[in-house]
């Protein structure tokens with residue numbers, strides 16, 4: 580069995596990666612938050628510890644998944660964010676090159692400025708806030724320095740269920756669970772959801788084909804926060820119980836003060852050209868996600 584070291588594996592995406600790879604690879608999954616039995620402790624900002632772990636495990640691939648993903652936290656803690664989301668990626672590049680193994684780095688649709696309606700793999704990023712900049716600088720370091728790499732850009736992540744999902748779907752589900760009968764949803768933010776399980780399946784395919792490089796990797800279909808919220812309500816069949824009020828982003832400007840592009844829609848142009856785009860459309864994946872993780876939640 581080939582071996583994969585997965586750093587920062589305790590989050591939404593890590594859960595899907597563990598499920599997707601555990602039967603076919605020998606895994607070592609670490610995180611600074613040890614929240615599952617298959618995880619062990621590593622804070623990848625500590626270079627000596629990271630190096631010792633990876634060199635000792637001697638993997639065939641290094642997956643560097645972890646990051647700070649809360650945009651407001653990042654905006655208020657810039658140095659800590661660059662240390663975590665950028666400098667630790669530089670360490671990962673060094674370790675992968677040292678072992679002469681491929682590196683996986685996860686980037687984000689949020690690195691674009693939103694002036695275009697959608698972005699393909701070759702569009703020029705122009706990050707607006709600290710989180711986006713920290714991720715883009717990580718991306719650039721990998722491109723410029725790693726011997727072999729996969730960089731996969733995800734969109735609006737959904738996955739992990741109530742215990743791990745920190746993002747939009749869980750925020751909506753929590754409000755419904757708490758008995759809210761009115762939801763306030765922005766009508767000026769476009770993007771592409773990305774189901775962690777589909778992402779992990781597509782990534783595995785790419786890895787096994789050894790098509791190294793940088794890829795957009797999001798669900799099919801272009802959508803918006805508003806449409807995703809409407810779809811959740813429709814899947815749950817509670818249209819007559821929960822009302823959606825459309826608001827502009829200004830409505831949330833004190834809570835969500837980090838800059839966000841009006842559009843962070845990606846298209847998987849390179850995956851399509853290679854004939855390797857197996858990610859489902861966002862609404863099908865969303866239904867699968869809710870069915871799989873939220874059956875007993877409400």
Ligand SMILES: NC(=O)c1ccc[n+]([C@@H]2O[C@H](COP(=O)([O-])OP(=O)(O)OC[C@H]3O[C@@H](n4cnc5c(N)ncnc54)[C@H](OP(=O)(O)O)[C@@H]3O)[C@@H](O)[C@H]2O)c1
Nearest residue numbers: 587589590591592611612622623644645646685687733736
């Ligand atoms: N979430 C999204 O919408 C989204 C979209 C596009 C791309 N991405 C990228 O996808 C990747 C996976 O993120 P995710 O969605 O799975 O987010 P997540 O649920 O926040 O998971 C990230 C994990 O990384 C861990 N981590 C942070 N700093 C670490 C450190 N110094 N050492 C070890 N582990 C550390 C976090 O631990 P703590 O919880 O203790 O901080 C968390 O368990 C990230 O690179 C992220 O930038 C995410």
